[in-house]
Amino acid sequence: MTRALTLTLLLVGCEALGMGEPPPEPEAPPGPAGATCTGKNDCHSTQLCVEGRCRYSATAVSGEVLASSADALRESGDIDGALTTYEEAIAAFDGAEVPVPPEVLCGAALASLRLTGGENGRERAGRFSDLCFRGSLPGDPLRQEVLKALGRLRYDGLSLIAFDEEEPASRFFTEQASRPTVDAVEIGLDLPDEDKPGYDDLKELMQGEMGTRLIADCFIQDWELRHERTARAMLLLKTETRMRDMGTYDVYEGTTEVEQRGVDVDGFEPCVAVALTHLFEEQSSRSGRRSSWQLAFEVTAGL
DSSP: HHHHHHHHHHHHHHTTOOOOOOOOOOOOOOOOOOOSSSSSGGSOOOEEEEEEEEEEOOOOOOHHHHHHHHHHHHHTHHHHHHHHHHHHHHHHHTTOOOOOOOOHHHHHHHHHHTTOOHHHHHHHHHHHHHHHHSSOTTOOOOHHHHHHHHTTTGGGGGOGGGGSSOOOOOOOOOOOOOOOOGGGGGEEEOOOOOOOOOOOHHHHHHHHHHHHHHHHHHHHHHHHOOOOEEEEEEEEEEEEEEEEEEESSEEEEEEEEESSSSSOOSSSHHHHHHHHHHHHHHHHHSSSSOOOEEEEEEEEEEE
16 A cells, blocks of 8 residues: 555646656757748748748848849849848848848849859859748759759859858859850840841851850860859851852852951950851851841850
8 A cells, every 4th residue: 555655646746846747858940931832731830831831930021122122122133222122121031130031042142143253243143042941841842943053153263162061151163163064155146037038047157066166165165264153246158159059050058147347356256257157167058049148146155
């Protein structure tokens, strides 16, 4: 009887002290918003399931309004205005002591990556990109755009391991600049719509793999001379067919050349003019009639 009473008292005492059941394990710290979900139980307690995605439950309406304005400015092409407004939006969320949504952080990163002309601009882009990576989940569409844009800066001395550090780095461009590769060059061809004999074939050649490869090679050569992130060529496309007597019939053989409109001896423009002329020479064309025409076009390239 005494043993049973003693055991009962011990159990009552343990329950009174909260020792009857093990304490609940603390909830894991919240990760960035954006994970897929089917209900509130799929998200952290600080997030809600909204349209299949976990979203932060706390927000700052002022930050939301500013972020929406920044998105509109970025889409309209006002990149300076967009970046300034994104910074104001992030400050509004921070001031309200609520998490900044990943789409705001990555939107700011995309805007900053359009303004990387100098060292300060590149470092700013590095900082905003780092914020995007820390505040979003892999696979997020905007994060993917940031990764692609950031990849074009890796030849400017970008330290990739800086993004994997526990704490944000103070600087991101600490490596020696290296030679860019063709895949990092973005080509722009401003070719007018014209109904001229043979023009469509020439246009297709310039826009094809070989034409863009030649333009990219010229940009890399120009980059090694000037280390500029963009280059532009104003060119003149000239074509003419000349009659060739074949005995029983006549054939008009076409000749095409690309002339530069500037006076530079070296650099992007003269290189592109020569490269495209050689490309067209390898693709001889014939016609059933005589024709002669020319038109101006523009080529741009950049990292």
